[in-house]
Amino acid sequence: MVHEVTLLAKQLLVGNGFLVPFSSPGKLLEAGCLLIEGNLIQDIGITRLLQKRYPQSEFIDAGGGLIMPGLINAHSHLYSSLARGMPFGFAPPSNFLQILERLWWRLDRALDGEGIYYSALAGLIAAVRCGTTTIIDHHASPSCATGSLEAIARALKEVGIRGCLSYEVSDRHGSQSVREGIEENLRHLDWCREHGEGMISGSFGLHASLTLSDDTLGECRDSVSGKEVGFHLHLAEDRADVEDCHKKYGKTITSRLEEFGILGPKTIAAHCVQVTDKELDILGQTDTKIVHNPRSNMNNAVGAAPIARMWEKGLRPAIGTDGMGMNMILETYFAYLLHKHQSSDPRVLPPDQAVEMMVLNNSRVAGIFFAPKLGVIEVGNLADVIIISYDPPTEINTDNLFSHLILGLEDMRVTTTIVNGRVLMKEGRLLTVEEEKVRAEVKKVTARIWQKMREI
Incomplete structure (x- = not known):
């Protein structure tokens, strides 16, 4: 290419x-x-x-x-490049869990090696065109976990974008899938030490509390013990995640993750929409990096993260797209509007804070994985x-x-x-890839992936 x-x-x-x-x-x-x-x-x-x-x-x-x-995208899903216009064939989802089950969990199951590679190319081309030069990506492909991050790394090298990759471990598909996810994260972390060349780095991916048992959380934590590796996960994106944790474990998600040693200065917690003040204190005390994803939260109707409270407490949330494109200026514009509307207060998230979130806070997150500073x-x-x-x-x-x-x-x-x-x-x-040829191949691959989705 x-x-x-x-x-x-x-x-x-x-x-x-x-x-x-x-x-x-x-x-x-x-x-x-x-x-x-x-x-x-x-x-x-x-x-x-x-x-x-x-x-x-x-x-x-x-x-x-x-x-x-x-610009830096602090939480992305490159495989969502294949989602635009994807087939429904069923009643529109009425809540967040249905969105996961009917859309995203069907798409990630349908992915194969070719789909992973071309979805990454499509997303990275979009990134170049938007001026997004570093992405922190969270990947899932349970039917093709092994080698999936290598396929994305190949696309990163061909396009020339800087990226940090992780694979989402989840209990959704049983113990074998958990083992494959853990091994894929460890394999990629080892690969980065030899071949990352300052351009490709890694984290350890987890889905979310509601799809991770205590046994799995413990196994993931133990697998990177002593390696100075953080985690990349979704935290309290929706009430369903919060309620599941209270029902199963009698505690908040943040408390549960803290007890397992998942939180910390190298860990990225995407969303943090449905969190309490006490949970924000824990996230601050552990220096866990919060990533806000306003367009995704609006699209999924899960609520608005308490950005103003985060700022009051000295937390400095970064910003990502959660798979809704790669345009960080657009994402920040939506954040700027969302929190004024949600709070009925035009003073919330003024332009300087919004830009600080996009630039300086994202730079701090990227600094976990890359040096010198960017x-x-x-x-x-x-x-x-x-x-x-x-x-x-x-x-x-x-x-x-x-x-x-x-x-x-x-x-x-x-x-x-x-x-x-x-x-x-x-x-x-x-200058690095033949865009029209890539687009043509992406359309062919997408048609095949969508057909697989219909059959799932």
């Missing part, structure tokens, strides 16, 4: 735009420029000065647009950089920058995406 040798100049300048480094609140450098050497950012300044300082460098002209750090433009950081074409009718300045980033979405278009110093897209053209 390799299209052509991509631009990986010895020295590359990206300039002539509004440089938004996110190294300090509201900082904006007009006519800004940065120098990339290898896979690192090595200088930042005014375009004409850096061009004079590095006259032999390649130059990418931002054309007056925004130069920003590549998600912020500073000298010495990883060279994940995007250019956004944006020509608003009003002035951009340090006072209104965050409002532009949230409310200017309709006028924004990512034109250039650079990951690890490698140009993956330039002026809207993908």
Whole structure:
């Protein structure tokens, strides 16, 4: 699928735009420029000065647009790329458990090696086009667990996106499936140590409390004992998860996970919609990383995470898409609107907090898995950089920058995406894969997967 040798100049300048480094609140450098050497950012300044300082460098002209750090998706499901328009053939789900049983658990069971690979390619192409340069993915394919993360890693390498992968362990399909899921996580973690090359990392995936017995939780915990590995799971996404835990174990999900040693600074807890104040305290005390997924929560009608309470308690939630595309600016825009509507208070989640969640909080989560630092433009950081074409009718300045980033979405278009110093897209053209050929193959594979879904 390799299209052509991509631009990986010895020295590359990206300039002539509004440089938004996110190294300090509201900082904006007009006519800004940065120098990339290898896979690192090595200088930042005014375009004409850096061009004079590095006259032999390649130059990418931002054309007056925004130069920003590549965006990070802190919770994704690449296989959901095959879900758009997927067949129903039954009464629409009326609650969250029915959504899982009738849609997602049928799709993940239908996946095979080819479906996993092409769904990943489709999702990664979308990521490049959205300026999302790092994804933290949570995968499930119970009919094809073994080798599934290797298939996704292959797609990551071909497209050039940075990614952290995990496989969802669940009791849904019995003890053999549990064992396969554990082994797939361990296999991938070992693979990353040898072949990750700073671009592909791993975590240990778990589904959610309602599909994990005490025996399975204990086995998962013990399998990574002493390895300094965290977990990636869904926590209190819906009342059904909360009620199941109370009924079976007489405690909250967060208390249960804490007792098993699942929580901690390397663990990602997606959603945290139906959590109590005490649970938020536990998540804060353990430094567990919370990831908010507003569009998914709205789509599944599970409620709105208590983002304002998290902020009041000093927690800093990150943001993900939970499989609903890869557009992090769009996701953040929905978060900005959702919490005002849900609280009937227009002061909740102002633009600066919303952007902080998208950029700085996501950067903290990505820092668990990758080094040097990414998600912020500073000298010495990883060279994940995007250019956004944006020509608003009003002035951009340090006072209104965050409002532009949230409310200017309709006028924004990512034109250039650079990951690890490698140009993956330039002026809207993908350079690492033949997009039309991939799309054609994805449609063929999707038709076959959908037919399998109908038969499940």
